[in-house]
Amino acid sequence: MSFVRKAGNFVTGTARMAFLGGNRVYYAWLLLLAVCITQALFAYAHQFERGLISTNMRDSVSWGFYIGNFTFLVGVAAAAVLLVIPAYVYNWKPIKEVVLFGEMLAVAAIVMCLLFVLVDMGRPDRFWHLIPGIGHMHLPSSIMAWDSVVLNIYLVINLSVASYLVYCAYYRIQYDRRIVVPLVILSIPMAISIHTVTAFLYNGMASRPYWNSAILAPRFIFSAFCSGPALLLILFQILRKVSAFEIKDEAIHKIAELMAYAMGFNLFLFGAEIFKEYYSNTHHLVYYQYLFRGLHGTASPIALYAWTSIAFSIISFFLFLIPKTRRMPLTMNIGAVMIYLSVYIEKGIALIIPGFTPDTLGQVYQYVPSAIELRVAAGVFGVGFLLFTLMVKVSVSILFERGNQTVHA
Amino acid sequence: MPAPEPPANGYTRRDSVVLGFFALAAAAMSTGCATDKLALDEFVQKHFKDLSGDELKDRLAQMEKRYSEEYGKSVKVSATPPLPGVLFGYALDLSRCIGCRRCVYGCVEENNLSRDPQTHWITVLEMDKETGVDLRHADAYYDHETVPHPGKFYMPVACQHCENPPCVKVCPVQATWKEPDGIVVIDDDWGIGCRRCLAACPYGARRFNWGKPSIPPDELNPNTEYLGNRPRQRGVVEKCSFCLQRTRKGLYPKCVEVCPVGARKFGNLLDPDSEIRYIIENKRVFILKDELNTQPKFFYYYGL
Numbered sequence A: 001m002s003f004v005r006k007a008g009n010f011v012t013g014t015a016r017m018a019f020l021g022g023n024r025v026y027y028a029w030l031l032l033l034a035v036c037i038t039q040a041l042f043a044y045a046h047q048f049e050r051g052l053i054s055t056n057m058r059d060s061v062s063w064g065f066y067i068g069n070f071t072f073l074v075g076v077a078a079a080a081v082l083l084v085i086p087a088y089v090y091n092w093k094p095i096k097e098v099v100l101f102g103e104m105l106a107v108a109a110i111v112m113c114l115l116f117v118l119v120d121m122g123r124p125d126r127f128w129h130l131i132p133g134i135g136h137m138h139l140p141s142s143i144m145a146w147d148s149v150v151l152n153i154y155l156v157i158n159l160s161v162a163s164y165l166v167y168c169a170y171y172r173i174q175y176d177r178r179i180v181v182p183l184v185i186l187s188i189p190m191a192i193s194i195h196t197v198t199a200f201l202y203n204g205m206a207s208r209p210y211w212n213s214a215i216l217a218p219r220f221i222f223s224a225f226c227s228g229p230a231l232l233l234i235l236f237q238i239l240r241k242v243s244a245f246e247i248k249d250e251a252i253h254k255i256a257e258l259m260a261y262a263m264g265f266n267l268f269l270f271g272a273e274i275f276k277e278y279y280s281n282t283h284h285l286v287y288y289q290y291l292f293r294g295l296h297g298t299a300s301p302i303a304l305y306a307w308t309s310i311a312f313s314i315i316s317f318f319l320f321l322i323p324k325t326r327r328m329p330l331t332m333n334i335g336a337v338m339i340y341l342s343v344y345i346e347k348g349i350a351l352i353i354p355g356f357t358p359d360t361l362g363q364v365y366q367y368v369p370s371a372i373e374l375r376v377a378a379g380v381f382g383v384g385f386l387l388f389t390l391m392v393k394v395s396v397s398i399l400f401e402r403g404n405q406t407v408h409a
Numbered sequence B: 001m002p003a004p005e006p007p008a009n010g011y012t013r014r015d016s017v018v019l020g021f022f023a024l025a026a027a028a029m030s031t032g033c034a035t036d037k038l039a040l041d042e043f044v045q046k047h048f049k050d051l052s053g054d055e056l057k058d059r060l061a062q063m064e065k066r067y068s069e070e071y072g073k074s075v076k077v078s079a080t081p082p083l084p085g086v087l088f089g090y091a092l093d094l095s096r097c098i099g100c101r102r103c104v105y106g107c108v109e110e111n112n113l114s115r116d117p118q119t120h121w122i123t124v125l126e127m128d129k130e131t132g133v134d135l136r137h138a139d140a141y142y143d144h145e146t147v148p149h150p151g152k153f154y155m156p157v158a159c160q161h162c163e164n165p166p167c168v169k170v171c172p173v174q175a176t177w178k179e180p181d182g183i184v185v186i187d188d189d190w191g192i193g194c195r196r197c198l199a200a201c202p203y204g205a206r207r208f209n210w211g212k213p214s215i216p217p218d219e220l221n222p223n224t225e226y227l228g229n230r231p232r233q234r235g236v237v238e239k240c241s242f243c244l245q246r247t248r249k250g251l252y253p254k255c256v257e258v259c260p261v262g263a264r265k266f267g268n269l270l271d272p273d274s275e276i277r278y279i280i281e282n283k284r285v286f287i288l289k290d291e292l293n294t295q296p297k298f299f300y301y302y303g304l
């Protein structure tokens, strides 16, 4: 059979696996995602028609909910690496089986990142100005140009590895380690780069003292090491219940243990930042005052979120640190949800908005996302979840439901 | 503006890539669209700096035609190059400014800023005399019957035309750059609207067109520049250009002309006999946010 025919068969075969043979819950889930995406298309059409004025962003706070979600999702994408390192560097068996899911999560997350950037653009029709050769990419000076380079490379690597592994499993052939291992190893520094470069987007701007801190990139990395695996922990338990997917408790506990360390570092770095600001007590404290309280006697609309995020991260840190609560499914799941929410707030809201409030001329604009922003964002998440669901469905069918184990070499 | 010569056949590799890449989009646009040729041309246009002399001429003619149709009067679009041996600088006398905002509205008219939604390039900050220049206590939205208000002083802020401009550094597509005469310009036909420059500017100088800008046709200033005051579009960034449509022809910026108290001064920093050099050498001068090393060419001073 020629490669083209084989590839064609693979595409139709996997499409059949993605859409057929699910249970009622599966189809209900797909329907929910479809509704989410459809309503977002209407919201985006409205925004496209009228311009970004239909968001609540303004010159004072010129990035908001879209870029906050983008930043959070870069972290989720980078987090796949936490699973890759032990699996490939230490050749540690139980986790190896789950690397594939980490990679697919990375693919879905990067797609969401790119979509969030696209919906945030004033002129999305000119995105091609960013493409080298036909556009005018501003290298080496613009960090955003770098960011688009590393994000796209990371997407290509993860997409190729994941689809190659699934392809081999589909045809029950042994995959070539000489292709897979170098790419997987390469994805480790790439994961670190996407998050570092994204942190540098903010960190490199002297005009915004709230972001202009040298530990921003390490903070990004450690919070990512918490949020991505939190998502996977929940997913593995669901898959274990509803499909033939197998994962040992040992592997789940190991991931939870790594998350405890990551959360420990994350809290430590956050504490270091807070100490520096409050003890030195310079004018730059004003952004933290906005984050935690509000300015000029007006309560800030994000203070409640900021405190929730801190409380959740401390509680979940202890839930994961203590072996007993880490191993008990109930407390572990509560911890995972808390970690996920705390990092979502930290990256999505607490990082972006105080960076702009007060603005560079000292003016306070109280930003809260508009209905359009919330609806479009829901749709982007819908696309990401849909993509991830379909990829997981296909790989579970191939790897675990056809009794084929070739891929786990 | 030195631009590379186009190849002899007038057809570059870049054109073919862009055209091929967007054949589909173009096809979609052309269905039922009378100005499809123009729309396509605008879609696959080049960066300002990549335009050859003839291409620039075509673009200017195209723009004139489009604006003239849109506003029902003859609109001129030029691309006056920077003058050699000139580096523009600005000075503002804080002890004179009375906070009347005439500069703000003079600028709106001269530079064709949107009236609805309203766009201002100049922000006049009101601050307490007691605290001095302190942005944490600044109020850009003061609203008194008469100015100056007792106990207050005023500090107008606009683009400082930094020698080391952070806004230029961060732009992912080079839609903004510093010209040889020191003016930081934006090609709003090239920007993608990512607002990196808004975040990077320490002086709150840049404005984004969140909605579609609009100007009543009878208020449009028809003498416009490609990189200056031509009517703007939705989804991209704009800011003060030191009125390059005037200053490159030897006139003062509009804000200098309309200020009733003579608080504003402008000139060539390279000319040792200029008023601006006199001020810098003889007055108590300071620049805003000196610690950021942006090296503004906008100087505040106390003249009295």
Ligand code: SF4
Binding pocket: B158, B159, B160, B161, B162, B165, B166, B167, B168, B184, B200, B201, B202, B203, B204, B205, B206, B239, B294
């Ligand atoms: S004042 Fe702001 S917009 Fe103007 S050159 Fe400096 S950084 Fe750029």
Ligand code: SF4
Binding pocket: B096, B097, B098, B099, B100, B101, B102, B103, B104, B124, B154, B156, B258, B259, B260, B261, B262, B263, B264
């Ligand atoms: S016109 Fe002159 S006095 Fe009035 S606000 Fe502007 S600079 Fe100040």
